[in-house]
Amino acid sequence: MxxxxxxxxxxxxxxxxxxxxxxxxxxxxxxxxxxxxxxxxxxxxxxxxxxxxxxxxxxxxxxxxxxxxxxxxxxxxxxxxxxxxxxxxxxxxxxxxxxxxxxxxxxxxxxxxxxxxxxxxxxxxxxxxxxxxxxxxxxxxxxxxxxxxxxxxxxxxxxxxxxxxxxxxMPKYKETLVSSLTEIKEELCEDCNRRIGTNPIRVLDCKNDTCQTLLVESPKLKNYxxxxxxxxxxxxxxxxxxxxxxxxxxxxxxxxxxxxxxxxxxxxxxxxxxxxxxxxxxxxxxxxxxxxxxxxxxxxxxxxxxxxxxxVKMPEKEAEGYYMGAMTPEAIPSLLKLATKKRLTDKVTVEYSSKGFKSHMKGVDRSNAQYAVLIGEDELKNGTLWIKDLETKEERVIAINEL
Structure with missing residues (x-):
């Protein structure tokens, strides 16, 4: 692996x-x-x-x-x-x-x-x-x-x-700082000694505790x-x-x-x-x-x-979009066509396998969708679909083109 x-x-x-x-x-x-x-x-x-x-x-x-x-x-x-x-x-x-x-x-x-x-x-x-x-x-x-x-x-x-x-x-401060650092250079770490000759300001940023203790009395830029x-x-x-x-x-x-x-x-x-x-x-x-x-x-x-x-405190997830499922294999093509259109404006989760009602409702919970949309044999024959608003618990049967 x-x-x-x-x-x-x-x-x-x-x-x-x-x-x-x-x-x-x-x-x-x-x-x-x-x-x-x-x-x-x-x-x-x-x-x-x-x-x-x-x-x-x-x-x-x-x-x-x-x-x-x-x-x-x-x-x-x-x-x-x-x-x-x-x-x-x-x-x-x-x-x-x-x-x-x-x-x-x-x-x-x-x-x-x-x-x-x-x-x-x-x-x-x-x-x-x-x-x-x-x-x-x-x-x-x-x-x-x-x-x-x-x-x-x-x-x-x-x-x-x-x-x-x-x-x-900065030039006047650097000159004063270098003079101060030179007096204690033997006690400073290797990196600080190198920086005295290249960029003495960086000595102030040293993460070594001993160096920080030694720098307490160093000249302060705010005074210059x-x-x-x-x-x-x-x-x-x-x-x-x-x-x-x-x-x-x-x-x-x-x-x-x-x-x-x-x-x-x-x-x-x-x-x-x-x-x-x-x-x-x-x-x-x-x-x-x-x-x-x-x-x-x-x-x-x-x-x-x-x-x-x-x-980060994440905002609480709100239910959104649609879960679409078929309760008969013959309904899947109609479901896919409906999902393609609905995805122009909304989030849509589609279950490709035909399942029973309870299995689909478990899928709705996992998808965190606001609406459950199912097509069974009767809906397919009548050109309708079953829809439920998971927030209001309202259920309806409507024509497919109404969605």
């Missing part, structure tokens, strides 16, 4: 229903905020992620499914969604248009990590990317949208926010924010307070990707074990420019579908 690869799994039965419910709920809310659907390839040039996510990141350094294809191209399966959407935005020359653009997407991502609860090697994300709006009001709006999605799904959450500064205030970033961060907090969205300022929240600047945020849950982040994102005003596009402000997020599936 051939099984799924380690860290990859099938979505079937109740899980697939939950998956669809999450996608449909998130898509509906995203559309209300003006987002349109975009689809990008699963396979991209490796250079796309090296330039956007950053070569110093764990994703590029350790986790990508990267290989040389038959055309000698260096390619990889996408480890995250934002870079591909930005690449598509530039490829379509949308960065040259004055119109603000908003896209939502969903689909599989791939990272070669150690599988555990909430972390798979093939996982799915739903995300949104907003291009052309540099106002902190857009940061607030996108956080509000995520909160609405989780509220609609019945998921509790905690919001953490931070500001990562910009090209004006420039005249633009500081008012923006204060305004974001003010807007969240006014909306009644509770949050915590997490000075060590830097996200796992190199392209973020200014606002960064994560939605976390204590109900899913070690992998507590269920959604995250922020502003990436320079990424379009990094990928050879025209400078364009942008902000976005992604939520992990597998991470929230167990937390």
């Amino acid at each position: 051939i099984n799924p690869l380690r860290g990859m799994k099938d979505l079937t039965f109740e899980e697939s229903e939950r998956f669809e419910h999450i996608i449909n709920t998130a898509s509906t809310i995203a559309k209300r905020y003006g987002y349109g659907y975009i689809e990008t390839p699963i396979l991209e040039e490796t250079a796309l992620f090296k330039r956007s996510v950053g070569e110093s990141s764990d994703i590029v350094g350790k986790e990508m499914y990267q290989f040389i294809d038959k055309g000698e191209n260096d390619v990889c399966m996408r480890p995250e969604g934002t870079a591909g959407v930005v690449r598509a935005f530039i490829s379509a020359k949308l960065d040259r248009q004055p119109v603000k653009q908003k896209f939502y997407y969903y689909g599989p991502m791939f990272r070669y990590e150690k599988p555990q609860k909430g972390r798979l090697r093939e996982f799915h994300q739903f995300g949104c990317e907003s291009f052309g709006e540099g106002s902190v009001y857009e940061d607030f709006t996108i956080i509000t949208m995520i909160a609405q999605i989780f509220n609609a799904l019945g998921i509790g959450y905690e919001l953490q926010i931070n500001s990562l500064g910009c090209k004006i205030c 924010l420039c005249e633009e970033c500081d008012p923006d961060f204060k305004k974001l907090k003010e807007l969240l307070d006014q909306e009644g969205i509770k949050y915590t300022v997490n000075d060590n929240l830097v996200r796992g990707l190199d392209y973020y600047s200014k606002t960064a945020f994560e939605f976390v849950s204590s109900e899913i074990g070690a992998q507590s982040a269920i959604a995250g994102g922020g502003r990436y005003d320079r990424l379009v420019e990094f990928l050879d596009g025209k400078p364009t402000p942008a902000v976005g997020f992604a939520l992990g579908i597998e991470r929230i599936m167990e937390l």
Whole structure:
């Protein structure tokens, strides 16, 4: 027997229903905020992620499914969604248009990590990317949208926010941070020592408990924010307070990707074990420019579908559609013709074997249909059918063309 690869799994039965419910709920809310659907390839040039996510990141350094294809191209399966959407935005020359653009997407991502609860090697994300709006009001709006999605799904959450500064205030902070980290480098882990020389901000994101203890007294970026970033961060907090969205300022929240600047945020849950982040994102005003596009402000997020599936409160299933069955073999052709027409407007389940009344009613229960429709010898001879509304318990015999 051939099984799924380690860290990859099938979505079937109740899980697939939950998956669809999450996608449909998130898509509906995203559309209300003006987002349109975009689809990008699963396979991209490796250079796309090296330039956007950053070569110093764990994703590029350790986790990508990267290989040389038959055309000698260096390619990889996408480890995250934002870079591909930005690449598509530039490829379509949308960065040259004055119109603000908003896209939502969903689909599989791939990272070669150690599988555990909430972390798979093939996982799915739903995300949104907003291009052309540099106002902190857009940061607030996108956080509000995520909160609405989780509220609609019945998921509790905690919001953490931070500001990562910009090209004006970040250099001075990095210089101070490197000086501070150098003093304790002998006590930091191997990854942190490597990051001091490549991307020192990522040290703050280390998951090693010893490192986190050592970083308690490290310089805080919020004390180095420039005249633009500081008012923006204060305004974001003010807007969240006014909306009644509770949050915590997490000075060590830097996200796992190199392209973020200014606002960064994560939605976390204590109900899913070690992998507590269920959604995250922020502003990436320079990424379009990094990928050879025209400078364009942008902000976005992604939520992990597998991470929230167990937390989703599914709506109670309502009976819907029709169950159609024949009580004589000769009635089956008429039943199929009727079902084909009715499927233009309704859900229809057809039982192809002729059965007795009690057997058909058991089938009705299994199908969760609202109406039971049966054709027996008398109905076939008279051009009628027997129908029962399972909610009102009303039974009738009507002409076939009346249905």
